[in-house]
Amino acid sequence: MAAEDQTSQNNAAQDAAKTRRIKRGLLGVVSVAAVIGAVFGVQWWLHGRFVEETNDAYLRADQVTVSPKVSGYVKAVYVADNQAVVAGQPLLKIDAVNYEASLAAQAATIEARQADLETARRQIEQQQPAVTQAEAQLKGAQDAAAFAGREAERYRLLSEQGAETAQRYAQALNDRDQARAKLSAALASQEQARRQTATLSAQADQARAQLKSAQAQARSAQINVDDTVLRAAIAGRVGDRSVRLGQFVQPGGRLMSIVPVSQTYLVANFKETQIGRMRVGQHAKVKLDAFSSREIDAVIDSFAPGTGAQFALLPAENATGNFTKIVQRVPVRFRVLAPADLRERLLPGLSASISIDTSKAPGR
Numbered sequence: 088m089a090a091e092d093q094t095s096q097n098n099a100a101q102d103a104a105k106t107r108r109i110k111r112g113l114l115g116v117v118s119v120a121a122v123i124g125a126v127f128g129v130q131w132w133l134h135g136r137f138v139e140e141t142n143d144a145y146l147r148a149d150q151v152t153v154s155p156k157v158s159g160y161v162k163a164v165y166v167a168d169n170q171a172v173v174a175g176q177p178l179l180k181i182d183a184v185n186y187e188a189s190l191a192a193q194a195a196t197i198e199a200r201q202a203d204l205e206t207a208r209r210q211i212e213q214q215q216p217a218v219t220q221a222e223a224q225l226k227g228a229q230d231a232a233a234f235a236g237r238e239a240e241r242y243r244l245l246s247e248q249g250a251e252t253a254q255r256y257a258q259a260l261n262d263r264d265q266a267r268a269k270l271s272a273a274l275a276s277q278e279q280a281r282r283q284t285a286t287l288s289a290q291a292d293q294a295r296a297q298l299k300s301a302q303a304q305a306r307s308a309q310i311n312v313d314d315t316v317l318r319a320a321i322a323g324r325v326g327d328r329s330v331r332l333g334q335f336v337q338p339g340g341r342l343m344s345i346v347p348v349s350q351t352y353l354v355a356n357f358k359e360t361q362i363g364r365m366r367v368g369q370h371a372k373v374k375l376d377a378f379s380s381r382e383i384d385a386v387i388d389s390f391a392p393g394t395g396a397q398f399a400l401l402p403a404e405n406a407t408g409n410f411t412k413i414v415q416r417v418p419v420r421f422r423v424l425a426p427a428d429l430r431e432r433l434l435p436g437l438s439a440s441i442s443i444d445t446s447k448a449p450g451r
Contacts, residue, residue, distance in 0.1 A: 137364065137446035143416065144355035144373070146423070148435040150346040151321055153178060154339050156314040157186065161334045168328050172319045172345065179330060179342070183315035190312055193305035200298035207291035323347040351433045353385060353423050355441045356395060356416040365390075368449025371421060376438045384424040385441065387449075391418040 159181040166178050323345040330342040353373060357365070365387060373383040394415040396403050403413075421441070425433055 138442055138444050139357060139361040139365070140440065140442040141355050141357050141361070142438070142440040143357075144353055144439040144441045146351050146375075146433055146435050146437045146439065147354050148323075148347050148351045150323070150326070150344045150435065151319075152341050153317055153319075153343045153345060154341055155181060155317060155336045156338050157181060157311050158337050159183070159185070159315065159335070161330055161332055161336060164330060164332055166325050166328070166343075168325060170325045171323070172325060173322045174319055176319045178317045178319055178325075180317075181315040181336065183312050186308065186311040186315060190305065190308040193301060193308045196301040197298065197305055200294060200301045204291060204294035204298055207294050210290075317342070319345050321345055321347055323349075346435060348434065349430055351423060351435055352388065353421040353439060353441065355419050355421060355439075357419055359394065359415045359417055362390070362417050362419065364445035365419065365443065366445075366449045369443055369445065369447060371441050371443035373421070373423065374440045375433070376440075378429065378432075381429065383426070383429070385421040386424065387443070388420045388422045391420070 161179055162182045163180040164178075165180070166172060166176075172178070326344045326346045327341075328343040330336065336342065367387050367389060369387045371385045371387065373385045375381070375383070394417050396415055423433065
């Protein structure tokens with residue numbers, strides 16, 4: 088009996104010790120959890136509550152679509168898919184036979200118009216002596232008419248005094264009338280010479296205008312010839328190349344794109360409730376899904392002038408019918424400060440997650 092009591096007492100002591108150990112363990116766990124919670128709570132209060140995050144973020148680039156300005160068959164393609172190109176580098180050539188023929192025709196037209204203008208100039212030069220001659224003849228006719236008029240008047244006085252015969256006076260009157268007629272003819276000749284000069288000047292102006300028109304058409308033809316060679320507007324890499332040798336292309340058709348891979352940026356769509364403390368120049372941390380183990384720095388570059396819904400093809404009209412409030416998103420553009428080894432691998436369209444500490448001032 089005593090042995091059983093001793094055994095019971097030992098078991099009770101072991102249970103009590105086990106209970107105390109469990110309590111101490113639970114107390115330790117609670118203490119650690121409380122410390123961890125306090126640390127996280129302080130961290131959230133000092134830092135976490137100011138951090139705004141979103142995974143609605145993608146890399147973008149201002150790519151350029153290559154489209155022809157003239158139609159024709161593709162004669163040569165100078166680049167391959169994904170090839171790096173520099174600004175001004177030829178990409179493809181359209182057959183320019185028809186455009187070169189048009190340019191040659193316009194060049195011939197220019198030569199013809201130049202010849203017409205030179206002919207008009209020479210005719211004006213040839214007409215100038217005729218004008219001078221007509222003016223000289225007019226001056227002589229004016230002098231002769233004045234002299235004949237004075238003679239007629241003198242013979243009239245002499246005839247009235249009986250010093251000259253009536254026949255001589257009649258002859259003087261006839262000479263006066265003939266001189267006046269010659270004066271009228273000289274005036275008409277001078278007027279005709281001047282009008283002919285004006286006509287030739289008008290013809291020269293017309294030839295000059297036709298020459299300018301031909302030169303303008305030649306410049307247009309030259310532009311068409313130049314446009315048969317499509318060049319890269321920016322430096323980048325060739326993407327979405329659909330053009331093939333021998334293909335017939337039309338103005339405005341999409342043939343390929345030039346993507347400036349080294350100038351990619353990031354656009355993150357934050358909720359409107361997240362941007363209240365964001366400022367241009369604040370730093371952010373970016374994680375790309377393609378390189379999830381790397382964290383990349385970024386800087387807020389600008390805010391969109393409206394929400395995404397504002398620029399939708401069919402924007403929401405909340406002034407009619409029932410209304411349900413939906414949190415809008417604002418596109419925010421970031422300048423990505425990528426390291427050198429990743430700069431060429433940041434491709435437009437890659438998904439990303441971004442976080443920004445809005446408690447820090449811009450530039451910090």
